[in-house]
Ligand code: AMP
């Protein structure tokens with residue numbers, strides 16, 4: 001099989017690394033890719049926003065299968081274009097990608113099909129949104145409707161904060177994403193991420209993970225795209241996974257199909273495990289970054305036939321086998337992230353990978369023959385262990401061998417699971 005992978009982050013490096021191990025693979029291309037992905041794929045300098053160029057390249061190289069990593073091209077309809085050109089594609093249609101592209105769309109779906117989630121209202125102007133906040137009181141959650149790179153959500157502990165967040169949205173802080181606002185009830189509990197494939201009819205549960213959104217140790221400081229993750233998430237017991245499938249995933253699959261938007265791809269469900277059970281915070285329609293890195297370390301099965309079955313409506317014919325081990329990833333980021341940071345800072349050394357530990361590239365590039373950091377989140381040091389504690393020790397031991405002066409990381413990734421393991 002000839003495969004084209006779209007994307008350039010740590011998520012795509014992990015996918016490329018796994019896909020490259022498949023005996024079914026003949027050739028792997030990645031657009032635009034990164035220096036880590038280049039170990040497994042031929043990099044192609046395509047502008048992925050130019051759908052016609054991506055489709056033309058896929059046709060020219062007789063690509064059999066395209067795997068789309070990030071959300072932006074999915075929300076923009078890249079998968080529709082590829083499928084219309086007769087190329088099997090992993091990732092939802094533009095219509096189905098609204099599950100991530102519009103928070104209001106997802107909330108309405110939940111309301112229609114009785115999927116547990118926080119009570120909400122949608123608003124197109126500030127005053128009625130503020131009246132609703134005053135009526136509901138704090139804590140309350142204010143969300144820009146559209147894609148805002150993880151920054152469009154304010155969990156307001158006071159009414160004043162909530163009212164300011166509404167003004168921010170309508171004043172354009174998130175551009176077009178904030179033209180509509182969702183005001184949502186605050187959910188109290190422990191968060192977990194759940195990953196599940198669907199081909200539009202069948203579901204295949206993958207695995208669970210826990211992210212660390214705040215930039216600082218002890219979950220302090222501003223939100224980021226994610227500073228580290230581990231899998232599995234202990235709060236997602238098998239009973240909780242079963243309830244999530246039955247109460248959230250299955251009604252989503254049947255509801256989307258009924259509404260004429262069958263979903264094919266991966267559900268990344270952000271859940272709050274409340275006293276009532278699992279409730280949906282949000283859907284993403286692609287693998288998490290860095291959650292994908294820990295999932296790929298734990299996956300024993302060949303990934304390629306599983307993704308291909310998802311794209312071709314044969315998910316009922318495949319299974320996914322997982323290691324019992326835990327996996328943990330630590331994000332090394334440029335000093336200053338998620339604020340301003342220097343670009344093109346040199347990375348002098350990346351340590352060798354072993355069976356149990358590996359460094360995935362995210363925001364890196366080659367410049368004059370040397371490796372440099374070009375992004376906020378730059379490297380993902382990922383390790384396996386019998387316990388989260390062991391995976392954490394291995395990941396930090398490897399991270400400490402990375403020589404990159406302008407890098408930093410949180411030192412406490414996995415703290416909740418490590419504390420649980422001590423008891
Ligand atoms: P999102 O960008 O939608 O993932 O939201 C960012 C973060 O805001 C989530 O990971 C949660 O920690 C928090 N959050 C979002 N919605 C709620 C809610 N209804 N109740 C409590 N926390 C929330």
Ligand code: GLY
Pocket residue numbers: 150211225226284287288289290291
């Ligand atoms: N790590 C969170 C995300 O990928 O959205």
